[in-house]
Amino acid sequence: MSIADATGLAPIQLGEGATAVRIERPVILAPMSGVTDLPFRRLAKQQGAGMVVSEMIASWAMVRENRTTLRMAEVDGFGGPSAVQLAGCDPSAMAEAARIAVGHGANLIDINFGCPVKKVAVGQSAGSALMRDEAAAARILEATVRAVEVPVTLKMRMGWDHNSLNAPALARIAEASGIRMVTVHGRTRQQFYTGTADWRFVSRVKAAVRIPVVVNGDITTLEGAAEALAQSGADGVMIGRGCYGRPWFPRQVAEFLATGRRLPDPDLAEQKRLLLAHYRSMLSTYGREPGMRAARKHVAWYSHGLYGSAEFRATVNRTADADAVETLIHGFYDPLIGRDQPAMAA
Numbered sequence: 077m078s079i080a081d082a083t084g085l086a087p088i089q090l091g092e093g094a095t096a097v098r099i100e101r102p103v104i105l106a107p108m109s110g111v112t113d114l115p116f117r118r119l120a121k122q123q124g125a126g127m128v129v130s131e132m133i134a135s136w137a138m139v140r141e142n143r144t145t146l147r148m149a150e151v152d153g154f155g156g157p158s159a160v161q162l163a164g165c166d167p168s169a170m171a172e173a174a175r176i177a178v179g180h181g182a183n184l185i186d187i188n189f190g191c192p193v194k195k196v197a198v199g200q201s202a203g204s205a206l207m208r209d210e211a212a213a214a215r216i217l218e219a220t221v222r223a224v225e226v227p228v229t230l231k232m233r234m235g236w237d238h239n240s241l242n243a244p245a246l247a248r249i250a251e252a253s254g255i256r257m258v259t260v261h262g263r264t265r266q267q268f269y270t271g272t273a274d275w276r277f278v279s280r281v282k283a284a285v286r287i288p289v290v291v292n293g294d295i296t297t298l299e300g301a302a303e304a305l306a307q308s309g310a311d312g313v314m315i316g317r318g319c320y321g322r323p324w325f326p327r328q329v330a331e332f333l334a335t336g337r338r339l340p341d342p343d344l345a346e347q348k349r350l351l352l353a354h355y356r357s358m359l360s361t362y363g364r365e366p367g368m369r370a371a372r373k374h375v376a377w378y379s380h381g382l383y384g385s386a387e388f389r390a391t392v393n394r395t396a397d398a399d400a401v402e403t404l405i406h407g408f409y410d411p412l413i414g415r416d417q418p419a420m421a422a
Contacts, residue, residue: 085305086311087099087101088102088288090184090256090257091226091227091256096227097157097226099127101126102126102127102312103312103327103333104128104312104314105316105319107132109131110370111131114152114361115354115357115358115361116323116354117158118357120319121155122323123326126330127157127184128157128158128159130182131161132162132191133161134162134163135166135169135170135172135173138172138173139169139172147361149177151181157184158183158184160180161186162187162220164202165201165205167215167219167220170187171220174220175224183227184226184228185229187217187229187230187231188203189204189207189230189246190203190232192204192265192269207233207240207246208236210245210249214249217230218253218254228256229257229258229259230247230258231259232258232260233261233262234274235265243260244281245284247281247284247287250287255287257289258289260290260292262294263293272294273304275291275294275303275304275307278307278308279310289310291313291314293316296315297318301329302333313329321379322341324342324350327339343413344413345413351379352402355367358370364398368401372393375392375405376389379408383412385408388404
């Protein structure tokens with residue numbers, strides 16, 4: 077399949093009846109710990125992401141109804157489907173966590189079999205560790221599907237390592253368990269985030285099942301999105317780090333894959349408006365001081381590559397007053413907007 081053949085992205089329908097979910101343009105914001113909180117998911121959805129997924133949430137924390145965990149899982153009806161991603165190794169806890177998440181408004185439940193970090197994959201025998209135990213994986217999948225009426229999806233990697241590339245087999249198990257869609261990150265657990273995502277491998281998963289398959293990993297450009305779709309034959313793409321500081325990127329990808337048309341980046345005035353909206357939403361969500369600290373990485377991502385951004389980021393990171401950070405944002409962007417000079421990287 078060529079890149080040209082990848083255009084014409086079709087909607088994905090998950091489930092039937094009142095709880096069915098339709099992803100009109102399957103360009104999905106990936107779950108990213110410490111990044112895809114409610115303010116970011118809301119903004120990405122408003123900017124055109126076809127679906128958004130929460131940060132990974134530990135099932136045991138959800139069952140205990142920890143206040144921070146419930147905030148991580150919050151959805152507020154900002155339009156379009158929203159998934160809550162759960163991780164865990166106990167089927168009953170996963171089932172109960174799924175019920176709680178749906179009770180709080182989740183349109184879908186996504187199960188994490190992909191997290192590579194040691195604390196999760198080794199310490200908790202969850203995340204990508206479950207790719208090494210297909211029987212345990214099946215029990216978790218089946219229990220979660222039985223627990224809720226909404227569609228349940230799965231995100232995983234190619235396998236634990238290159239000697240155990242069992243994603244196609246696990247996808248068949250998932251399909252038999254009632255999972256409605258599978259997303260595959262084109263790396264093994266042992267790769268973490270090194271090397272290059274293997275989009276072509278995902279075609280083996282696509283050939284193994286009849287349910288929709290989504291390709292994930294290293295999608296940071298329009299051409300990369302089209303190539304990932306072409307090599308994998310997948311039904312959609314999931315974008316993670318490519319959205320850092322670019323909540324509008326999923327919309328650009330969706331338009332390019334559907335029509336071949338390239339939407340320009342927002343002008344600097346609009347980028348400033350989006351950054352301020354994002355910043356204020358984080359202050360509102362977390363409180364002024366915690367929100368300011370959590371927003372620093374986003375401020376850095378939005379401003380990356382703009383003239384004087386290195387000094388701007390350093391100043392923001394030293395600033396301890398939330399109002400002062402907003403003043404700095406105005407002071408950084410307004411001269412660039414006035415000169416219409418966004419280019420010159422710092």
